[in-house]
Amino acid sequence: MNNYFGDNVNEKLKNVTIKNLLTHTLGLSERTYLKQFGNNKDDIIRGLLNDDLQYEVNSTVAYSNRG
Known part of the structure; x- marks a missing residue:
């Protein structure tokens, strides 16, 4: 995410990959x-880039419409 949005990203999202988005393992809340x-x-x-994660990255598969 940092590669695309620079330093305007929540610290927890800085190392997120496209794979995390595609496999729903990013840790985002299901309700967005x-x-x-x-x-x-x-x-x-x-708002999306600075919101907190619901789960730790790669710990849970949870569908979110944010990706």
């Missing part, structure tokens, strides 16, 4: 609503 982060693209991206 983009509107909870705001109404414009920049606010939504900032």
Whole structure:
């Protein structure tokens, strides 16, 4: 994630891979609503990149619509 978004990423997300996103092992909450982060693209991206993880990366398979 750091390669794509720079230093504006939650510390827990810095080493996340595309594979984590595709295999649902990132640790994101199953309940995500983009509107909870705001109404414009920049606010939504900032909210997603700074939100806490529900699980430790690679510890649980949990479907999330964020990926």
